[in-house]
Amino acid sequence: MSDELIQRVIAVIAATQKIPAEKITLDSTFEELGIDSLDGINILFALENEFNISIPDEGAQGLRGIRQMVDALEPLISGGPADGAAPAQA
Amino acid sequence: MASRRVVVTGVGVVSAIGLGQNAFWDALSAGRPGIGPVTVADMSPLRFRNGGEAWGFDPAAHFPGKEIDFLDRFAQFALVAAREAVRDAAIEFTPELRERSAVVTGSCLGGKMTEEEGYVNLYLLKKPRVNPLTIARSMSNAGASHISIETGISGPTFTLSTACSSSNHAIGQAFWLVRNGAVEMAIAGGSEAPFAMGHLRAWEAMRVVAPDTCRPFSKDRRGMILGEGAGIMVMEPLERALARGAKIYGEIAGFGMSSDAHHLTQPTIEGPARAMRMALDDGGIAPGQTGYINAHGTATPANDPTEIGAIRSVFGPHAERLALSSTKSMHGHALGAAGAIEAVATLLTLRNGVLPPTANYSEPDPRCDLDVIPNTPRPAVVECALSNSFAFGGLNAVLAFRRWDG
Numbered sequence: 001m002s003d004e005l006i007q008r009v010i011a012v013i014a015a016t017q018k019i020p021a022e023k024i025t026l027d028s029t030f031e032e033l034g035i036d037s038l039d040g041i042n043i044l045f046a047l048e049n050e051f052n053i054s055i056p057d058e059g060a061q062g063l064r065g066i067r068q069m070v071d072a073l074e075p076l077i078s079g080g081p082a083d084g085a086a087p088a089q090a
Numbered sequence: 091m092a093s094r095r096v097v098v099t100g101v102g103v104v105s106a107i108g109l110g111q112n113a114f115w116d117a118l119s120a121g122r123p124g125i126g127p128v129t130v131a132d133m134s135p136l137r138f139r140n141g142g143e144a145w146g147f148d149p150a151a152h153f154p155g156k157e158i159d160f161l162d163r164f165a166q167f168a169l170v171a172a173r174e175a176v177r178d179a180a181i182e183f184t185p186e187l188r189e190r191s192a193v194v195t196g197s198c199l200g201g202k203m204t205e206e207e208g209y210v211n212l213y214l215l216k217k218p219r220v221n222p223l224t225i226a227r228s229m230s231n232a233g234a235s236h237i238s239i240e241t242g243i244s245g246p247t248f249t250l251s252t253a254c255s256s257s258n259h260a261i262g263q264a265f266w267l268v269r270n271g272a273v274e275m276a277i278a279g280g281s282e283a284p285f286a287m288g289h290l291r292a293w294e295a296m297r298v299v300a301p302d303t304c305r306p307f308s309k310d311r312r313g314m315i316l317g318e319g320a321g322i323m324v325m326e327p328l329e330r331a332l333a334r335g336a337k338i339y340g341e342i343a344g345f346g347m348s349s350d351a352h353h354l355t356q357p358t359i360e361g362p363a364r365a366m367r368m369a370l371d372d373g374g375i376a377p378g379q380t381g382y383i384n385a386h387g388t389a390t391p392a393n394d395p396t397e398i399g400a401i402r403s404v405f406g407p408h409a410e411r412l413a414l415s416s417t418k419s420m421h422g423h424a425l426g427a428a429g430a431i432e433a434v435a436t437l438l439t440l441r442n443g444v445l446p447p448t449a450n451y452s453e454p455d456p457r458c459d460l461d462v463i464p465n466t467p468r469p470a471v472v473e474c475a476l477s478n479s480f481a482f483g484g485l486n487a488v489l490a491f492r493r494w495d496g
Binding site for chain 1 (some may be wrong): 354
């Protein structure tokens with residue numbers, strides 16, 4: 001788990017949730033940060049754009065905190081485009 | 091103001107499990123799902139492929155002339171279902187009756203396929219113009235307007251859009267118009283044609299669509315399956331129906347609606363419960379008279395246990411004795427048409443004495459521990475039934491029906 005990846009994930013969450021990045025740590029839970037299910041899919045969308053990946057539904061379910069989220073993202077990012085990521089459509 | 095009993099004397103359906111009420115009921119009463127790989131859109135780039143398409147629907151067979159150019163798929167569905175319902179009701183229109191009749195439809199999306207076709211031309215193909223009928227085809231009231239034009243009905247005609255509750259709201263308003271004497275007859279229901287790429291991408295991004303099929307109340311449920319089609323009914327005062335010797339499908343007894351006032355996508359127990367209570371009160375139905383509920387039952391993780399909780403809250407110990415099922419397991423979730431298709435299903439259930447099952451059910455979920463009629467249709471004569479629709483945005487609409495024994 002690289003520091004750079006952690007910082008990028010935290011930056012994306014801070015930007016979408018409109019909260020200061022300093023308030024988010026690797027051990028923060030979504031509940032502590034006030035992130036509900038609708039916020040969650042918004043964050044996934046922002047992460048897909050940030051890393052140019054496609055996050056499968058199975059990988060997205062059951063995520064409860066930042067550490068889990070970074071763990072789930074790592075193989076998708078290192079393995080290149082996942083889950084049949086389609087080229088961007090107009 | 092007059093308060094009259096209101097009955098349904100004609101129904102029409104376009105759905106994944108049948109074009110027309112006979113095929114629809116054959117599939118429902120056999121518990122036969124119509125979910126499969128969608129052909130009206132290129133699903134290959136999406137994370138899901140299956141849907142409840144109106145298999146075999148041939149627009150040219152219904153609209154052989156130039157009129158087809160004026161009709162988005164959702165309006166085609168509305169007109170085809172309305173034609174069936176009006177023919178079924180065997181109404182003889184007079185100029186007076188036309189003026190005193192209403193058309194009320196529900197649609198979440200309107201002519202989304204037409205709209206998106208315009209965007210493809212504009213943004214992708216860089217064409218400098220779009221089809222001049224884009225506005226007229228895609229307006230959400232197009233279905234209602236076409237029904238009005240074709241039947242000559244010139245009374246109150248309008249369309250309601252409350253996402254997945256749209257057509258329950260529409261049928262409820264039409265019911266109240268007939269009951270209180272504002273109109274003498276109404277054609278009501280809804281239609282939807284959601285298989286447009288931009289719209290499908292939006293559902294994909296919400297992560298609530300199942301990759302395989304729709305398994306309401308089953309522990310291994312993975313989300314909803316989109317469906318398309320229409321449900322339309324003809325309703326009129328009981329006395330009028332009896333006087334003209336009309337076939338009666340059942341009585342619309344009550345209607346209830348509420349808002350969760352809570353969250354865009356997370357349902358509450360109390361909002362749906364209040365809508366169910368209001369429908370029962372409005373229809374003068376005691377909870378114990380209710381034998382069947384056509385559930386909203388989307389098969390999303392959030393909806394199903396919440397709906398079960400709401401039913402328990404309304405019915406108390408009687409919840410253990412009533413039966414419920416989600417027919418979305420067979421025809422998919424037709425969004426703004428869902429309530430109308432399910433209202434027709436509920437009327438046919440009361441009339442024919444067979445409760446349609448929840449199909450594709452494989453594993454009990456302790457959080458959905460009521461009798462959800464897993465997989466096998468059940469012969470049963472029930473006195474009253476509810477049909478639930480709960481929308482994103484927290485808007486709930488519930489119809490109450492009473493069996494007609496005449």
